[in-house]
Amino acid sequence: MKCSIPFLIFVMSAMPLVGDEVYIYQYDKAGNCIGRVLSTSTTSLMPQSAHSDALVEVYPLETDREFYIKLDSSVGENNTFSMSNLDGTRTYHGDILEDITTVDISSFKSGIYTLGVIYNNNLYSFKIIKK
Numbered sequence: 001m002k003c004s005i006p007f008l009i010f011v012m013s014a015m016p017l018v019g020d021e022v023y024i025y026q027y028d029k030a031g032n033c034i035g036r037v038l039s040t041s042t043t044s045l046m047p048q049s050a051h052s053d054a055l056v057e058v059y060p061l062e063t064d065r066e067f068y069i070k071l072d073s074s075v076g077e078n079n080t081f082s083m084s085n086l087d088g089t090r091t092y093h094g095d096i097l098e099d100i101t102t103v104d105i106s107s108f109k110s111g112i113y114t115l116g117v118i119y120n121n122n123l124y125s126f127k128i129i130k131k
Helices: none
Strands: 021-027 033-040 056-059 066-071 080-085 090-095 100-104 111-119 122-130
Touching: 033 122, 056 111, 056 122, 066 111, 080 100, 090 100
Parallel strands: none
Antiparallel strands: 021 033, 056 066, 066 100, 080 090, 080 111, 111 122
């Protein structure tokens, strides 16, 4: 007796449509998310490079001294950043006044911190590892 089991494969496209905003995540070898950039698909349905449409870049995400916040264009008003430890206590905050802002965390204790960047009224979040 021949038995067949019908099945249906339903595939939802993960490709962004033109104008959609998607986050592109970066992972280290251990599988930890070490970066996130917002990408906007403007000309094709194919995924964009992690840096081609990045509005906010933070690097390096693992440091013992300082890291940089880079904005994609001229800085407007009310762009800020804030860092918190894993308990949620705000440890550092400041204004972003230039296209590239240097943040010195050499006096911080080693650990994991969250960084929130407000740029053009949008919030971008990152994980910073202080060695």
